[in-house]
Amino acid sequence: MRSAKLYQYQLPMDSGVILRTQRLVNRDGWIVELQDGDQKGYGEIAPLPEFSQESAEQAGEQAQALLEQWVSGQAIDLEKALPSVAFGLSMAELELQGGLPQAGNYTVAPLCAGDPDDLVIALNDMPGEKVAKIKVGMYEAVRDGMVANMFVDSIPGIRLRLDANRQWTPLKAQQFAKYMKPENRGGIAFLEEPCQSPADSLAFAQETGINIAWDETVRDEGFEVKAEPGVVAIVIKPTLIGSVQRCIELVKQANEQGLTAVISSSMESSLGLNQLARFAEWQTPDVIPGLDTMQLFLSQLETPWPHCELPLKTLSDLDVAWSK
Numbered sequence: 498m499r500s501a502k503l504y505q506y507q508l509p510m511d512s513g514v515i516l517r518t519q520r521l522v523n524r525d526g527w528i529v530e531l532q533d534g535d536q537k538g539y540g541e542i543a544p545l546p547e548f549s550q551e552s553a554e555q556a557g558e559q560a561q562a563l564l565e566q567w568v569s570g571q572a573i574d575l576e577k578a579l580p581s582v583a584f585g586l587s588m589a590e591l592e593l594q595g596g597l598p599q600a601g602n603y604t605v606a607p608l609c610a611g612d613p614d615d616l617v618i619a620l621n622d623m624p625g626e627k628v629a630k631i632k633v634g635m636y637e638a639v640r641d642g643m644v645a646n647m648f649v650d651s652i653p654g655i656r657l658r659l660d661a662n663r664q665w666t667p668l669k670a671q672q673f674a675k676y677m678k679p680e681n682r683g684g685i686a687f688l689e690e691p692c693q694s695p696a697d698s699l700a701f702a703q704e705t706g707i708n709i710a711w712d713e714t715v716r717d718e719g720f721e722v723k724a725e726p727g728v729v730a731i732v733i734k735p736t737l738i739g740s741v742q743r744c745i746e747l748v749k750q751a752n753e754q755g756l757t758a759v760i761s762s763s764m765e766s767s768l769g770l771n772q773l774a775r776f777a778e779w780q781t782p783d784v785i786p787g788l789d790t791m792q793l794f795l796s797q798l799e800t801p802w803p804h805c806e807l808p809l810k811t812l813s814d815l816d817v818a819w820s821k
């Protein structure tokens with residue numbers, strides 16, 4: 498009754514994609530296909546270099562072992578699985594059971610890693626709530642402050658999401674805050690992980706009145722979702738977190754604590770990204786997810802992303818690495 502396939506993919510990336518210290522030339526990962534009778538479910542397993550602990554090879558090996566169990570009718574234990582494997586397999590099982598609603602939230606928070614003028618144009622075209630995400634911490638903190646000010650000054654009602662990825666010392670974070678006019682600080686919906694340590698980030702939020710969000714900290718050993726002064730959101734990157742069930746638990750805990758849960762991409766292919774858009778619509782219906790990462794690719798995979806003109810590879814173009 499049950500059968501499964503594991504496809505291997507490699508997709509070319511735009512030339513400018515840098516992950517922490519390395520350039521990402523190709524995105525490597527796996528697509529699982531589960532079949533039971535005439536039902537099918539898909540999931541993506543794609544550890545992100547520099548962010549995931551596991552490599553694509555390790556994830557592929559573990560996925561095969563767990564798929565062997567699944568095909569033979571055993572329940573698979575995803576608690577101890579690698580995060581990317583737990584996410585992909587649980588998503589495939591969910592889809593197989595018809596548990597993932599079709600409707601997706603495709604209104605992304607446009608991501609600006611380069612020229613701020615490009616983002617101003619994207620925002621002017623954005624209907625409804627204007628949310629944008631800007632990476633900070635890569636250049637001078639003073640420049641980041643000026644860019645953020647410029648957005649708040651020139652786009653009324655903007656809700657900026659800034660992301661420093663733990664790049665700032667407390668001093669640099671202070672320099673940023675100094676340039677952010679006090680009356681403009683409310684235009685920052687949140688600033689993700691300003692400092693190297695969560696304690697410094699918390700102190701920064703409380704001293705400056707700039708709200709922060711946890712991203713890396715959510716994946717730290719022993720993390721608990723809790724409301725603290727200055728903290729307004731947690732970012733959930735399912736590929737780095739684990740099973741769909743674990744992600745749902747985090748969303749629930751965040752909501753109970755009055756925090757916003759933001760579903761966000763770990764640069765999945767368009768197949769995984771579409772599932773994240775559906776997951777976000779289902780679990781966080783009033784929150785714009787952080788999924789503006791298709792622009793970093795040179796090719797889509799199987800499921801087209803709305804308004805994306807990149808060429809589409811299909812699963813039938815891929816090698817089947819394992820099947821049973």
Ligand SMILES: O=C(O)CCC(=O)c1ccccc1C(=O)O
Nearest residue numbers: 630662761762763764787788789
């Ligand atoms: O969160 C988003 O809006 C987009 C995704 C994103 O920023 C990201 C994607 C992959 C790895 C790290 C990050 C990051 O938060 O810096």
Ligand SMILES: [Mg+2]
Nearest residue numbers: 660662689712
């Ligand atoms: Mg981040």
